[in-house]
Each structure stands twice: as structure tokens, then as C-alpha cells.
Amino acid sequence: MDPLSATFAALADPTRRAILGRLADGEATVTELAEPFDMTTQAVSKHLRVLEEAGLITRGRRAQWRPSRLREDALDDATDWLEHHRAAFRQRFDALDREIAALRKDEENDRGKH
Amino acid sequence: MDPLSATFAALADPTRRAILGRLADGEATVTELAEPFDMTTQAVSKHLRVLEEAGLITRGRRAQWRPSRLREDALDDATDWLEHHRAAFRQRFDALDREIAALRKDEENDRGKH
DNA sequence: GCATTGTTCAACCATCAGGTTGCACAACCG
DNA sequence: CGGTTGTGCAACCTGATGGTTGAACAATGC
Structure with a gap:
């Protein structure tokens, strides 16, 4: 999929838009991001993969945590x-x-x- | 689907973005819009329905033609x-x-x- | 060493998206 | 009137999406 389509597709989901809004306050782990939603962490993990593949976030690796943070040019x-x-x-x-x-x-x- | 998600989803397709670009030059019928694409008019008709339901275009009715035009606040x-x-x-x-x-x-x- | 925690992976399911074909219908044109 | 044209609708297919559950794995803490 072309990058622009991937970006718009990533934004076409309220859960993912909320995640981006949360990340504007600073990086967060999967469980932290999943907390407000009535949804398993696995589901949120999938959303994060979509956001990452669309180039909207990057994901670190600190012990068993995978903190997500916004990409500056997202x-x-x-x-x-x-x-x-x-x-x-x-x-x-x-x-x-x-x-x-x-x-x-x-x-x-x-x-x-x- | 909420309106914002519908809009982003509508924009997440290169064919639909191209259609919007074409409509910036003025209104056009389904067959005119379908002409540049390697695709049936029915498929384009579906795309127009998506754009209409997302509130991005409106569609007129002139004899057997259904001209599409941009919504000003699209x-x-x-x-x-x-x-x-x-x-x-x-x-x-x-x-x-x-x-x-x-x-x-x-x-x-x-x-x-x- | 072993249970716990954070995360991902795999399989599965239901629904949606984007395309096709075939048909229906309305309006024009000879 | 009958044929053509522009469009929409319905059924169908394939692949993607958004969710689930269950297992795996890596790192922590007792």
C-alpha cells in the first residue's frame, strides 16, 4: 500500500486516533495504552503495528516493555x-x-x- | 461509522483521492470519472457512494447522468x-x-x- | 529455579472493502 | 416503437480488518 493510503487508513479508526492522542503526552507501553479501552492488549498491540507500519510511531525496547512514541514527522x-x-x-x-x-x-x- | 473515520477511510484509497482531484476541475459524470481507470463504471460508482456517504461529494441528477461535485466543506x-x-x-x-x-x-x- | 509480567505470535471468526459479472431501469435517439 | 447509453443494484469472490483465545517467549522478582 502506498504511504499516503496507509496513513489515512491508520487514521480511519477511533481507537488508533485515541492512541495517537495519548502518545502526544509522552511515550507509553502497550498495557498503559490498552487501559482505557474495553479490549485485550493483543488487540491494542495489533493497532500499534498498524500505526508503526504507517510510519506514525516508533517502538523502543526496554526490558520486557515496548514503549511507543510518536514520530516527529508523522x-x-x-x-x-x-x-x-x-x-x-x-x-x-x-x-x-x-x-x-x-x-x-x-x-x-x-x-x-x- | 463516525464521520471523521468515514472521511479518513474514504481518503485511504488512491482511486478515490484521484477522483477528488479530478472533481476540483468541476463536476463530472460516472463514465467521465471512470475513464482514466482500468476499472468498470460500477466499481467507480461504488467509490462515489463511499465519497458521498463520507460527505465529501454530492450527486446531482440530470436526465440519465448523475454528475458528482465536491462539497465545499468536504x-x-x-x-x-x-x-x-x-x-x-x-x-x-x-x-x-x-x-x-x-x-x-x-x-x-x-x-x-x- | 520458578512464578509473574509484558508482549508478541498463531489460529480462528465475523465483517468489510474493492473488485467482478449480470441484470434492471430510465432517458435519449433513430 | 426499439436500440443504445448511463447508472445503480444484487450476488459473488478474494483479501484485509478488528476482534478473540491460547500459547510462546523474554525479563523481572522472590
Whole structure:
């Protein structure tokens, strides 16, 4: 899967988004991350694998713990795509607005000629 | 599915992202949208349904054509989430930087006492 | 050494996603 | 009217996802 698709897919799950939010407070182990959820640690471990493969987190290794932490550039590509396209979309709607304004003006002129 | 998850899930597919890019140039019918892809129109129709249910596009009805067009506020929620969290992540890393700088300073002070 | 703890792995299950084909239906065009 | 075109719907297939349970393994603590 291409990296951008992997990132958006990783973000398309509320559990994973909550995990990312938690990690903004600092690194955490699997059991710590699993605590708020009604879910086994194995399930959370799977979510962490998805986040890691999407390049959103990295995972350390300290004794039997595997602390997860955010990657600093985690959301850069996704943010770039979204901002770029949102800007393009806005431009499109602005163009439409101008067209509509031009049509209105034509109508006025037509009425003037009568 | 919650709206934010639906939006990210919709964006997690290169075909759908390409369709959105195409729609930034103006509305288009299913067959027009399907043309660049090695895929049946039915498959594209399914993608459009996903985009519609995620609130990213709306679909008109003109004779036997169903023109799709972007929703003006399509990417707002997703952009908000990403920008908010990217900012929070940055703050986290800035805090880490400060901690590291403080540790370095302590070391210097310790050396000074010898 | 042995029980406990934190984590992963493997197998399994149910559901969903992305594609196909085939058909149905509505609107146009001769 | 009958044929063509644009689209949607239903059934189906395959592979991925999100969860479970049970076992394995590595490191800790008595």
C-alpha cells in the first residue's frame, strides 16, 4: 500500500486516533495504552503495528516493555495532501462564485437594453 | 461509522483521492470519472457512494447522468483534526527538546563543580 | 529455579472493502 | 416503437480488518 493510503487508513479508526492522542503526552507501553479501552492488549498491540507500519510511531525496547512514541514527522504528508487539496477545492468554488456573479451582471445588462 | 473515520477511510484509497482531484476541475459524470481507470463504471460508482456517504461529494441528477461535485466543506473536519494534532505533537517534541537542553545544562554545571 | 509480567505470535471468526459479472431501469435517439 | 447509453443494484469472490483465545517467549522478582 502506498504511504499516503496507509496513513489515512491508520487514521480511519477511533481507537488508533485515541492512541495517537495519548502518545502526544509522552511515550507509553502497550498495557498503559490498552487501559482505557474495553479490549485485550493483543488487540491494542495489533493497532500499534498498524500505526508503526504507517510510519506514525516508533517502538523502543526496554526490558520486557515496548514503549511507543510518536514520530516527529508523522502527520506531515497527510497534512500536506489535505491542505493542498483543500486549497484547490476552495479555488474551484471561488471560480464558481465569479461565474455566477458574471451571469448576474449579464442579466442586468440584458434588462438594461429593453 | 463516525464521520471523521468515514472521511479518513474514504481518503485511504488512491482511486478515490484521484477522483477528488479530478472533481476540483468541476463536476463530472460516472463514465467521465471512470475513464482514466482500468476499472468498470460500477466499481467507480461504488467509490462515489463511499465519497458521498463520507460527505465529501454530492450527486446531482440530470436526465440519465448523475454528475458528482465536491462539497465545499468536504475536507474541513479532517484538516482540523490533523492540524490540531500535528500542533500538539510538535509541542510534545519541543518539550522534549527543552528537557534535553536542561539535562545538558545540568551536566555542564556538574562538570563546573569539579 | 520458578512464578509473574509484558508482549508478541498463531489460529480462528465475523465483517468489510474493492473488485467482478449480470441484470434492471430510465432517458435519449433513430 | 426499439436500440443504445448511463447508472445503480444484487450476488459473488478474494483479501484485509478488528476482534478473540491460547500459547510462546523474554525479563523481572522472590
